[in-house]
Amino acid sequence: MITFATISFLGWTLFVAAVSWFKTRKQRLRTTSDFFMGSRSLSFWVVGGSLFFTNMSANQFIGENESVYINNMTVMAWGMSSIVAMLVVSEFFMPLYLRIGAVTTADFLEERFDGATKKIVTFIFLAGYLLSLIPTVLYGGAVAFEGIFHLHEHLGISHWAAIWVFVVALAVIGCCYTLLGGFKAISISDSVQGLGMMIGGLLLPYFGFRYLGHGDVWAGIRTVLHTRTDHLNAIGSAGDQVPFSTIFTGMFLVNLYYWGMEQYIMQDALAAKNLEQGQKGIALACVGKLLAPLMLNIPGLIALHVYSHLDDTTSVFPRLVGDVMPPLWVGFIAAIVFGGALGTFNAGLNSSATLFIMNLYGPRKTAAPAPDGRRLIRAGKRFQVAVTLLGVGIAPFIMFFRGGFYTYIQKVSSFFSIPVFTVLVIGFATKKVPAVAAKAGLVFFVVIYALTQSVLPTGLHYLHVVFILFILTAGLMLFIGRVAPQAVPYRSRPMPLIDIRPWKHRHWYSLGLIIAVVLMFLLFSPYGLAK
Template sequence: MDFFTIATFIFFTALVAIISWWITRKEDLSTNSGYFLGGRSLTGGVIAGSLLLTNLSAEQLVGLNGNGFAGSLTSMSWEVTSGLTLVLMGLIFLPKYLKSGFTTVPEFLEERFDKGTRNIVTALFLISLSLVTLPIVLYAGGIAVNSLFDVASLLGVTPEQSLFYVIAGTGLIGGIYAIFGGLKAVAVSDTINGVGLMVGGLLIPILGLRVLGDGSVMAGIDQLVTSHPEKLNAVTGPGNVPFSTIFTGILLVNTFYWCCNQQIVQRAFGAKNLVEGQKGVLYAGLIKIMVPVMLLFPGIIAFHLYGSEIGHQDLAYSYLVARVLPKSLLGFFGAVLFGAVLSSFNSALNSASTMFCINVYKPIINPNIDDEKLVKIGKVFGTFITIFAIFVAPQIAKAPDGLYAFMKSIMGYFNIPTLVVVLMGFATKKTPAIGAKIAIFFFITAYTLYNFVFDLSIHYLHVYGILFVCCVAIMLVAGIISPRKEAYKQKDVGVVDLTPWRYAKPVSIVIAMATVYAYVIFSPLGIVDQPEYQSRFLIITGLFAVLTFALFRVTLILQDKKSKAAPTIESLDGENMANE
């Protein structure tokens, strides 16, 4: 690795830090809202950028491209269906969250159920962040950066030692961002890094196609479509994500991730009003549908180019990058990749500190603590959990089905029970706290039996769906047997303006249509195994474009008529869309 590569890496990494500091230097970080929610001043663009970069990190680049290398486009269901769940967040969950001015998801559960439910879900969040999310982000980032820069050779150490050094360095730098900068510094750096990640992430498949096509991108696309066409089949192609799981576990996991996961929703909690929150969430939903170009196509291209040379699927992405990216851009891309790792790590760490302070330390240990001291406690906790994650991360190296599959299967212990109680908390008025607690413990027990006792030939994502239905039934029965004495009624605390975005529903229609379009294109109905795939692509794209535009206009006209007919009706749930 030459001096220019190192210099450009340091330059771009430092540039992001300096810009983030400059923008946030006057922020008041001594208050609860200022440190944990960015002063409730985040705009749509910042929210979208932070959401995307919190999500699109090294574990995505490494894990999903590994799935593409070993399987096919079936794994794109994790990304493409995220658009639909972001629609749910924008139209249903976010207005409710902002109405009560919550800082954390467990705060809602305390208001809806009781302190015991809040404590259980907080524990689930903190365990998942400290034992799974933070270590996996560091491990995946360590693999990518270590391989990209050949750190072992640079430092003259073993691969295992170099991996630990990269993990430790990433953890320490990320900790400084999150611990001393608060949410706004994290969100601003996310947005800046997000632009670089989109540019760099799209550049890799283009360069890979150029190599595959012997200098021609179009020839590379032709090779990608006609050779091993099963790799582009998102419906029945090979892989560890069957198409049927979209309608069970994948939909549930994505609904949790985008609507209930503190690491994600905290960005939207910091919105200056509902309009900006909905913009950010739905902008992110539109972009997520296009993300497989970055997160799966490089892995498939690596299969075509270097399939026999790559020993493990999780090495596919960094192997491709190291061979197709010009040396002059290596430093820039390394900085972008490093920024993506920092983003996810910062976001998870900030969320962990927020929940510990708001849901554990203040209500249980010191109810009378002032905001300034509480922020200091959050920084101490963030430091501790950073050190813990650094030492746990290297232990993830032996995941048998690849990093991404490992992460999703383990996270089931935490995400599905949380989704059940949050969803039922909003959907029902008299379901009691005991129902929520029984449902959580039932899920954890049943999923443990599935993993370690009973040898069932059922995909874990289908098990999620089955257990989800069981948990919902448990809570409904509890509501019949022992209902709350008083029906739950949510209060509007007036923290932010709840006027909805005029284009929220029309944009949601576009997201839904784009999701269907992606699955039609990457199936035998579209370009897969079709000799005349170019003409089919143009015809299908044209039909979907016309239909989507028509639905967009019809939705906008109908809601405007409804808004004019009843201008005084409060539109909390997005029923009446007002102009900005």
């Protein structure tokens, strides 16, 4: 089995690399725009595919299927509610960023408040990447690969040692890919991998249901639909890991931040040829999110009936892949997971370097002779290597976090996401709130959230806590703006680098997507499959 799986894994992985090389073979990485933004030349197919697959990291494959196995389909709310958030970003955030010629999402904060606010937010972004994004991507990929290939059995080493081997391998390959190919190579490979994931999303449930039904796909489907139907429910109660009410509080805020401010996500959209291509790309990524439960949630439901008990629930997805699929397809799914891990890891590395070079390193050099593009690129590559080494040092220790892998990701990311989002929203909505209010808001949120999650537990779901702190922080900023308003009201200075005319059919597509989201929740509810 291992031979056939390895052949198909290498075949698909090399095919994706070859397509990426062929499409970028003539590009020259001379400027920061070339290396970090793909020369702002991405079509909507590339934008949509890259957005979708960058989001679909090994963290999602491992974490969401684990959550479905342990709890129920309520974790699906993250993906479905993100579609609405993406449409809001497409309509309001994208035009704003492109109108001012933004390279990083923090650029607006410098224009609206001051350079110091931009630097503070950049440090918060980088802290999030170093402590949350990069380590969890490496760990999730390592868990997936160990579960599929069982390296510890073949080499006679411990599970812990096998995780270390995969973490290091993923980090080295991903770092080399990023250093050599730049942003455009990453985006193109993500687009091809997105197509592969759609194929895998159909194949894995098919083989899973067939295995469950002892060769009969429909028998397997009937088993899932008529046994333990409580796991089919996506409408979470107050006692569930993801209560349905959180969709309208902290979850929506986290999704708005993720799709509208997270640099490694927004960088795909900011690199579009024009606003229309960016908005079409976001709509295409939304379609992918509608289909994503085939890979992220349905395998967890099937595993619930295949495995009565698992000591390590993070192995739900990789173990199911290894047990139910033919060897050639096991290698293909492994290649998709590998691509997902690399896609998010590469995007995180590239965005970390973009933030560091454009917001911290480059501005420091303005007093001296301005550094040329090649010098900035070299500095960015050195920073990427440093980030990789730090991520490798942290990733394996996530194994010891209690409460589930996906919960770890969301709780840690909330430290960095919502305070920045709050400042952005107030910056959007007001013209006289001063820079000191932004700084006070950032400090207030981070300190109080840390206290509620460690020293002074509230008993509330952490997403409700996030929403309450969002309201309090916004109120604090508005109060400061009232008693000490900005002397000169903010006025935007348009400096678009590309065509910012919007896509004229976007509203019809948005309506169709929102209806589809509602239908998905009805399907996985007590009014649908979870009767």
